[in-house]
Amino acid sequence: xxxxxxxxxxxxxxxxxxxxxxxxxxxxxxxxxxxxxxxxxxxxxxxxxxxxxxxxxxxxxxxxxxxxxxxxxxxxxxxxxxxxxxxxxxxxxxxxxxxxxxxxxxxxxxxxxxxxxxxxxxxxxxxxxxxxxxxxxxxxxxxxxxxxxxxxxxxxxxxxxxxxxxxxxxxxxxxxxxxxxxxxxxxxxxxxxxxxxxxxxxxxxxxxxxxxxxxxxxxxxxxxxxxxxxxxxxxxxxxxxxxxxxxxxxxxxxxxxxxxxxxxxxxxxxxxxxxxxxxxxxxxxxxxxxxxxxxxxxxxxxxxxxxxxxxxxxx
Amino acid sequence: xxxxxxxxxxxxxxxxxxxxxxxxxxxxxxxxxxxxxxxxxxxxxxxxxxxxxxxxxxxxxxxxxxxxxxxxxxxxxxxxxxxxxxxxxxxxxxxxxxxxxxxxxxxxxxxxxxxxxxxxxxxxxxxxxxxxxxxxxxxxxxxxxxxxxxxxxxxxxxxxxxxxxxxxxxxxxxxxxxxxxxxxxxxxxxxxxxxxxxxxxxxxxxxxxxxxxxxxxxxxxxxxxxxxxxxxxxxxxxxxxxxxxxxxxxxxxxxxxxxxxxxxxxxxxxxxxxxxxxxxxxxxxxxxxxxxxxxxxxxxxxxxxxxxxxxxxxxxxxx
Numbered sequence: 338x339x340x341x342x343x344x345x346x347x348x349x350x351x352x353x354x355x356x357x358x359x360x361x362x363x364x365x366x367x368x369x370x371x372x373x374x375x376x377x378x379x380x381x382x383x384x385x386x387x388x389x390x391x392x393x394x395x396x397x398x399x400x401x402x403x404x405x406x407x408x409x410x411x412x413x414x415x416x417x418x419x420x421x422x423x424x425x426x427x428x429x430x431x432x433x434x435x436x437x438x439x440x441x442x443x444x445x446x447x448x449x450x451x452x453x454x455x456x457x458x459x460x461x462x463x464x465x466x467x468x469x470x471x472x473x474x475x476x477x478x479x480x481x482x483x484x485x486x487x488x489x490x491x492x493x494x495x496x497x498x499x500x501x502x503x504x505x506x507x508x509x510x511x512x513x514x515x516x517x518x519x520x521x522x523x524x525x526x527x528x529x530x531x532x533x534x535x536x537x538x539x540x541x542x543x544x545x546x547x548x549x550x551x552x553x554x555x556x557x558x559x560x561x562x563x564x565x566x567x568x569x570x571x572x573x574x575x576x577x578x579x580x581x582x583x584x585x586x587x588x589x590x591x592x593x594x595x596x597x598x599x600x601x602x603x604x605x606x607x608x609x610x611x612x613x614x615x616x617x618x619x620x621x622x623x624x625x626x627x628x629x630x631x632x633x634x635x636x637x638x639x640x641x642x643x644x645x646x647x648x649x650x651x652x
Numbered sequence: 653x654x655x656x657x658x659x660x661x662x663x664x665x666x667x668x669x670x671x672x673x674x675x676x677x678x679x680x681x682x683x684x685x686x687x688x689x690x691x692x693x694x695x696x697x698x699x700x701x702x703x704x705x706x707x708x709x710x711x712x713x714x715x716x717x718x719x720x721x722x723x724x725x726x727x728x729x730x731x732x733x734x735x736x737x738x739x740x741x742x743x744x745x746x747x748x749x750x751x752x753x754x755x756x757x758x759x760x761x762x763x764x765x766x767x768x769x770x771x772x773x774x775x776x777x778x779x780x781x782x783x784x785x786x787x788x789x790x791x792x793x794x795x796x797x798x799x800x801x802x803x804x805x806x807x808x809x810x811x812x813x814x815x816x817x818x819x820x821x822x823x824x825x826x827x828x829x830x831x832x833x834x835x836x837x838x839x840x841x842x843x844x845x846x847x848x849x850x851x852x853x854x855x856x857x858x859x860x861x862x863x864x865x866x867x868x869x870x871x872x873x874x875x876x877x878x879x880x881x882x883x884x885x886x887x888x889x890x891x892x893x894x895x896x897x898x899x900x901x902x903x904x905x906x907x908x909x910x911x912x913x914x915x916x917x918x919x920x921x922x923x924x925x926x927x928x929x930x931x932x933x934x935x936x937x938x939x940x941x942x943x944x945x946x947x948x949x950x951x952x953x954x955x956x957x958x959x960x961x962x963x964x965x966x967x968x969x970x971x
Contacts, residue, residue: 352794360806368811476956480949482900484907485923485941492930492937583796590801594904598927608802609908612809620806627799635797 345639349632356628357411357621361404364617372396417618421611426618430607434626436506437603441592443519444526452531456538457565457573460546471535478532483591487525487598494521504600522599529591530584537580541573548572575646582638585631604630682961689957692950699947703756706749715743718915738922738936748939751917755947758829758912759899762836766898767891769837770844775875775883777845778852789849792842800839801904807835808910828913832905836898844890851883885962893955896948903944919944 372390376382391397395406410417416426459468495503501520545551546569554564593605600606604627611619684690702709710716727737736744777788808831812822821827855861856879864878905911906920914921919940926937 352797356798360803363806363810366810366814367806368809368814476949476952477945480896480900480945480952482903482907482920482941482944482948484904485926485937485944488923488926488930488937488941491927492934496930496934586797586799589799593799593801593805597908605802609805612805613909624799624802624806627802631797631799 345636349629349636352632353625353629357408357625358404360621360624361407362400364621365400365403367612367615367617416622419611419616419619421614421616421619426622429619430604430623430626433602433607434604434630436601437589437592437596437605438630440519440522440526440595440601440603441588443523444530444592445588447523447527448530448534451527452534452538453570456535457542457569459535459539460542460569460573461561461565463543468539471539475532475535475539478528478530478535480532481528483525483529483594484598486528487521487595490521490525491598504598506600506602518599518601522595522601525599526588526591526595529595530588533584534577534581537577538573541576542569544576545569545572571645575642578638578641578645582635585634585638589627589631679961683957686953686957686960688953689960692953692957695946695950696954699752699950700756703749703752706746706753709749710743710746713743713746715746718742736935744936744939747917747922748919748943751919751922751940752943752947754829754912754916754918755899755902755920755944758832758836758902758918759895759947759951762833762840762898762902763891763895765833765837766840766894767844767887770841771848771880771883771887773841774845774848775852775879778849779856779871779875779879781853781856785849788845792845795839796842798839801901804835804839804901804905805908805910807838808905825913825916828911828916832902832911835905836901840894840898843894844887847886847890848883851886852879855879855882889955889959889962892951892958896951896955899944899948899951 372387372394375390376387388397395403407417418424419426419429422429455471459471462468491503494501502518503521504518506515506518550572551564551568554568559567589605592603593609595601596603596606597609604623608620608623608627610616611623729736738744738747773788773792777785812827812831813819852875861874861878864874869878902911902918903920903923906918907923909921909924912918912921914924922940923937926941929936
């Protein structure tokens with residue numbers, strides 16, 4: 338088990354190292370560089386000044402050398418400053434990572450809480466009216482553009498009904514008043530996630546219902562509820578866990594869209610703003626943190642396997 | 653949608669009756685049993701015809717889809733503008749049709765491109781196995797685990813001039829279409845690659861492949877002539893199902909201002925200003941999104957129907 342964990346963590350760090358080099362190179366290919374931004378804000382800067390600044394910041398050196406310099410200071414915990422916020426990169430990103438984890442976590446739990454019973458219910462009565470209805474809703478959830486859904490929610494709940502704020506964050510004075518800002522983003526992200534989970538859950542539950550152990554359980558007189566929770570749910574969760582693990586990257590992408598539209602200060606919105614606003618340090622570290630988050634979520638899902646299916650053990 | 657025996661099973665029962673049906677007839681029977689897929693196919697064909705005749709409709713209405721007319725912004729529907737005009741006074745219907753062309757072209761091209769690359773890598777990994785297989789699949793898993801949208805946002809912001817592409821290409825209006833297709837293919841090949849690898853693994857040990865090997869057929873010939881035709885069904889299903897996701901991805905990137913660049917319309921970039929519009933004229937925020945939704949759900953139903961028609965096992969797990 339420990340050896341398995343060590344191998345997985347090593348792999349994750351390898352992926353992170355490759356990603357950091359890749360993203361560093363990509364950012365070098367983005368239009369302009371930090372000096373261009375300075376020239377833009379100060380038209381009186383002479384070309385000599387610009388050249389001097391480039392040398393000062395090391396931007397005249399080849400990109401591999403710049404990457405190694407960045408890597409050296411990053412490994413010592415120095416990730417540079419944000420251009421837009423004039424603060425250390427991590428001071429900007431870490432609180433927002435927390436906000437994103439809250440948004441993703443709530444939506445994920447809510448999606449599971451609805452999708453698991455819905456999927457199992459549909460599986461017990463295949464081709465029935467309710468099954469068709471659930472199937473239709475699942476397809477709709479997969480197919481609706483997440484940003485458009487968010488806009489529709491704003492039109493309905495903020496513009497027309499005026500019940501909930503259209504976006505933004507609370508001011509930190511009243512805890513419960515601040516939570517109102519979470520409601521619409523969580524609903525939007527939940528709907529965007531739930532369709533896929535329902536379909537996987539339904540397929541997995543149908544498969545589990547056909548197994549011999551279900552017939553045995555029926556034969557020995559267990560109630561329908563006992564069979565569903567004790568035998569079907571547990572076994573159906575195994576394939577579903579694989580797919581949920583792969584959904585983490587998707588969930589993060591959905592969070593980016595949701596955060597951007599609801600002006601929710603999370604990682605996704607910060608990465609988008611930093612790419613659009615040439616805030617190179619934040620873009621780079623933000624994407625690495627996002628990658629790390631999804632890698633760790635994948636690892637957690639794999640560990641959940643051993644709990645769901647004791648036959649699997651990682652040696 | 654009745655409570656009786658599922659129509660697909662009825663089709664199978666007719667089949668078991670001994671009627672000599674060709675493979676193609678079986679396919680169409682099963683496909684027509686999936687009513688939503690049939691409706692979706694009709695919808696998509698109509699939509700394609702309508703968007704393809706965008707310039708015809710434009711001249712019939714006597715309007716110019718790109719003409720900015722600040723005296724006639726946000727007009728209600730009229731004879732000349734059946735869906736009214738947008739915030740710059742351009743005809744909404746004509747722009748929706750041109751935007752549909754862009755979204756459909758990007759969706760179909762990127763789906764086929766992803767399928768080609770995914771098939772190539774999947775067959776290689778599945779046929780050769782061993783170290784090549786584990787390397788390619790590790791790579792695939794790595795790409796799948798990445799947060800795709802943030803990565804695409806950085807990729808979409810790359811300055812094409814710095815990549816050394818010819819400047820007249822970079823300046824052309826359609827470059828954002830090529831860029832969009834290239835970016836989506838870059839991250840979109842993973843699903844097909846895994847599917848094809850799995851299917852190839854099971855094909856590799858079949859007798860006809862063994863026989864071909866024994867007869868001295870070369871590896872490329874076995875992969876192309878003996879394996880590829882047998883793994884085509886899952887590729888078709890996965891590719892159809894991926895079109896919807898790709899159209900969604902394109903619309904998200906265009907909505908964020910990093911995909912299809914205006915004045916070239918796409919359903920996504922027509923919604924870029926929607927957040928300001930919802931306070932004044934919410935209708936403009938509804939049309940493009942509704943079209944994306946209907947198109948994506950139609951491709952998903954179509955893929956589902958093809959799965960029923962091409963893969964008998966899928967029906968067993970369905971019912």
